Amino acid sequence: MKPSNSLVSFFAFVTLVVSSAVPAPSASSTSCKAADRVLVETHTVTAGGHELQVSTKACSADVLALSQSQPRAIEKRQFFNICGSEGEFQCVVGQGVGPLEADCVALSNAIVAMFEAGANGANAVFTVAPQFVQEFSLGTCLWAFINENPVTGGFLMEECYSTLTEFLAPALMEDCVATGETAGFVIPETLNKNTNPLFLDWTFEILHS
Numbered sequence: 001m002k003p004s005n006s007l008v009s010f011f012a013f014v015t016l017v018v019s020s021a022v023p024a025p026s027a028s029s030t031s032c033k034a035a036d037r038v039l040v041e042t043h044t045v046t047a048g049g050h051e052l053q054v055s056t057k058a059c060s061a062d063v064l065a066l067s068q069s070q071p072r073a074i075e076k077r078q079f080f081n082i083c084g085s086e087g088e089f090q091c092v093v094g095q096g097v098g099p100l101e102a103d104c105v106a107l108s109n110a111i112v113a114m115f116e117a118g119a120n121g122a123n124a125v126f127t128v129a130p131q132f133v134q135e136f137s138l139g140t141c142l143w144a145f146i147n148e149n150p151v152t153g154g155f156l157m158e159e160c161y162s163t164l165t166e167f168l169a170p171a172l173m174e175d176c177v178a179t180g181e182t183a184g185f186v187i188p189e190t191l192n193k194n195t196n197p198l199f200l201d202w203t204f205e206i207l208h209s
Contacts, residue, residue, distance in 0.1 A: 032059035032146045034207065037133055040064065048113030050106050052138040059146070063131040066151050083125065083160035085200060087168065087186035091176035092207070098182045099208045103139035104173050108165050111136060111143075115161035124161050128202075130154025141177075142209035143169060148201040157202060164204065172206045183207035 042055035058064035115124040128134045128147040131154070136143040143164065147157045168186050176184030184207075188200035 031148055032131065032133060032203070034144070036060045038064050040132070045110070045114055048110045050110035050113075050138060052107060052110045052114075052136055055135040055137070057133045057135060059131040059133065063151055067129065067131075078155050079127070079158055080155040081125070081158040082200065082202065083158070083163050084167070085163070085202075086189040087204070088189050089171050089175065089184065089186050091172075091179075091181040092183040092185070093181050095182040097208055098180060099141035099177055099206065100139065101173065101178050103141035104169070104177050104206060107136060107138040107141045107143065108169055108173070110138060111161055112165050115165075125158045126161065128157050128159065130156070134159075137209040140208055142207055144203075144205050144207070146203040146205070148203055159202075168204045169206060172204075177206060 037057040037059060038061050040056045040058055042053055045052050045054055058067065126134050126145075128145055130147050130149040131151045132147055134145045145159055145164070147154065149155055149157075172184035172186065183205060185203055185205035187203055
């Protein structure tokens, strides 16, 4: 099962980026605040002349424990591909120091070099389990893709690297990072009433590492 995507409406949302003060940089995620995440694994990747960290984190210690206690259920989870999904963009303002634009640009270039070097090229995907996060960081810049669905009954999400580097990150970098805002985030658009919102419960954010 895949959602119906429209790049036309996606770009329409890109033009509607707005600034919105929220309690903290991680407030873009209601269930997976940056301060509560628990590191599961991390490794360093050298790509495009840059060194970046790629990390998998659980949204909390409780999430990690629950996932480890349900290995059979996890093995049977279905994959839901959300490459190209539409989103609503917002900036986080006045809530601390934001990432440096140069670091975010370098991170984007490194990720592009990383997935283009892979066997699947621009179609390369990464997978995120419910209530887990895939983070990419370089210098002061951190990208985080969060599967906000519940641990029990939630879908594994497949996201394309190219969706981040070509659509989601550029809008946040231009409208939030480049203007000196604290952070920026994207949440799924909700106009498609024919799409089950459970499948599209995710957040992508850029903030200070």
